[in-house]
Amino acid sequence: MNNQKDTKMIISCTTDGFISNEPNMDLIPVDSKNIFSFLYFNTRLKLTGVGSLLEKKYTEEKGIIS
Amino acid sequence: MKDLARLNTPMGIELSGDLHEYIDYFLGSYHGGRNESFVYGIVYGKFHDYDLPGAYPTAMAMLEYPDWDQKQMIGEQTGDEFQLKYNKEIINSYTALKIKFAFPSTVKYPNIPVRIDFTSVVFPLTGETFCTGHEFLLAMNLGCKIKILSGVFIPFKKSAVKKDKKIKEAVNEVERKYFIQDTVLKRLFQDKSPLGLPNTLLESESESVLESKNYNFLKKKLSDGTSNHTKEIQDHTQSNFFTVVQELIQERVKYPKGSYMNLLYKFLANAGIGQMARGLNQKAKFNVRSNSTKPLPSGELVSPLYAG
Numbered sequence: 242m243n244n245q246k247d248t249k250m251i252i253s254c255t256t257d258g259f260i261s262n263e264p265n266m267d268l269i270p271v272d273s274k275n276i277f278s279f280l281y282f283n284t285r286l287k288l289t290g291v292g293s294l295l296e297k298k299y300t301e302e303k304g305i306i307s
Numbered sequence: 308m309k310d311l312a313r314l315n316t317p318m319g320i321e322l323s324g325d326l327h328e329y330i331d332y333f334l335g336s337y338h339g340g341r342n343e344s345f346v347y348g349i350v351y352g353k354f355h356d357y358d359l360p361g362a363y364p365t366a367m368a369m370l371e372y373p374d375w376d377q378k379q380m381i382g383e384q385t386g387d388e389f390q391l392k393y394n395k396e397i398i399n400s401y402t403a404l405k406i407k408f409a410f411p412s413t414v415k416y417p418n419i420p421v422r423i424d425f426t427s428v429v430f431p432l433t434g435e436t437f438c439t440g441h442e443f444l445l446a447m448n449l450g451c452k453i454k455i456l457s458g459v460f461i462p463f464k465k466s467a468v469k470k471d472k473k474i475k476e477a478v479n480e481v482e483r484k485y486f487i488q489d490t491v492l493k494r495l496f497q498d499k500s501p502l503g504l505p506n507t508l509l510e511s512e513s514e515s516v517l518e519s520k521n522y523n524f525l526k527k528k529l530s531d532g533t534s535n536h537t538k539e540i541q542d543h544t545q546s547n548f549f550t551v552v553q554e555l556i557q558e559r560v561k562y563p564k565g566s567y568m569n570l571l572y573k574f575l576a577n578a579g580i581g582q583m584a585r586g587l588n589q590k591a592k593f594n595v596r597s598n599s600t601k602p603l604p605s606g607e608l609v610s611p612l613y614a615g
Contacts, residue, residue, distance in 0.1 A: 243449060245413045252354055254416075256340040257362030260354050267357060276398060277445065284365050288553055296360045304351040 258298070267295040329378070329459040332403035333611035335437030337587055338420040338428050345416070361556075364576040367583075368552040370613055371463035373401050378461040386443065386453030396462060401612040402440025404458035409433040410451045418445050461612070552576060582606060584614035 252260040271282045271294050278294055286292045313319045320327045359365075381389065381404065389404075390397075410417045410432045419442055421434040438446075440460070446453060559572035585606050592603045 243414055243416050245415055250346070251416065252346050252350060253342075253344040255342045258356065258358035260356050262352055262354055264353070264355055266355070275448075276395065277441070280369060280398070281359070281365060284369050284549075285361065287549070288365060288368055288556055289361070293360055295357045298356040298358050301354045301356070304349055304354075 260301075264300075267293075267297045269295070329380070329403075329461075330611065332405065332437060332457075332459045333401070334587065335405070336403040336439045336442075337584065337611050337614050338422065339584070341420070341428075341430075343430065361576070363580045364552045364555070367580045367613075368546070368549040370548040371399070371546045373461045373612055374464040375461065378459065381455060381458035381460055383457065384455050386447055386451070386455060389453075389455050390444075390447055393460065397440040397444055397460075399463045400440055401461040401463075402443070402458065403437060404440070404443055405435075405437050405456040406443070406458075407435045407454045407456065408446060408451050410446070410449060414449050414451075417451075418442055418449070419451070551579070555579075579608075580614070582608040583610055585609050587611055587614060 249263045250261060252262070254260075271278050271292070282292050282294055285294075314323055314327065314330065323330075381402075386406070386408075393400075393402075406419075408419050410419075412432065414432065417430045417432055419430065419434065419436060419438055420428045421431055421436040422428050435456075443453065555572050555576040559569055559576070562569040562572070585603060585608070587605065587609065590603060591600045593600050
């Protein structure tokens with residue numbers, strides 16, 4: 242997403258999450274070219290037995306004040 | 308590091324060995340958590356909140372003890388020269404750098420933090436600052452031009468596990484990961500909503516998607532990337548950090564989600580990384596016992612290496 246041409250939008254972010262208008266980012270396969278996501282994914286697997294990178298917490302229906 | 312303030316005294320410097328020579332790099336590169344809005348005012352539409360599950364404990368589990376005997380001071384050089392020399396070793400190290408940097412104007416969300424006053428950290432396209440080795444690597448991936456002014460590199464202590472066992476475990480992990488990625492891919496194709504994947508992946512609806520060339524191409528691409536990282540996998544399961552986090556998670560899952568004990572173990576796991584950063588920035592906190600605001604002292608677990 243880190244490119245001006247990309248139409249996906251990040252509204253805000255924290256160290257461990259972000260808000261976006263893109264609906265299914267939690268379904269994107271782990272980018273195995275990216276060493277950070279790869280290591281995170283593998284460590285989660287070892288710790289919990291579940292490999293997941295992103296988790297959708299909630300959806301805001303109307304709009305937000307940023 | 309029980310008393311950080313005492314380190315910056317004549318006696319503290321003398322008694323700390325050579326710690327005082329490089330501790331400032333790690334203190335400087337610690338900027339705390341990021342919390343930033345990219346859009347201002349009312350934004351209309353549907354928006355989704357995403358989290359990295361267990362971000363702080365997972366990051367903590369990836370830590371290893373520093374190999375003090377192998378530490379190196381980094382002199383002036385370009386980012387390319389530094390990356391060429393240390394490459395993926397930076398991932399498995401405590402690295403802190405003083406840098407000048409410039410991202411391409413096409414980068415939407417630059418990742419290098421710059422302190423602009425006592426309370427604010429911003430993430431500009433260009434600037435001069437202290438950063439960690441991981442921040443450096445991510446910036447390089449985004450095409451940032453970096454000039455390193457100086458810095459410190461301390462590799463992780465190598466695990467005592469036999470090499471052949473490590474490789475076998477690494478391969479098992481890769482196979483396991485690949486199986487799960489494969490499952491996610493199939494799910495995406497079956498749903499016909501391949502978010503983030505090129506539209507050409509669905510160019511032929513009559514063709515079975517799971518047997519399509521595009522699917523196999525992507526599968527191979529993932530596989531290639533996976534094998535590229537195999538040699539960088541460290542056996543974190545030998546690390547004391549990993550063991551502690553794993554024990555806390557194992558205890559947590561014994562209790563129902565949302566219960567007091569479940570939340571208590573979640574809090575303990577998250578608090579670990581907080582304790583490593585406690586008091587580093589000398590911020591004043593309200594103390595309910597004394598009913599006053601005082602700077603939070605550092606504690607037994609504080610370390611700017613781990614916190615950054």
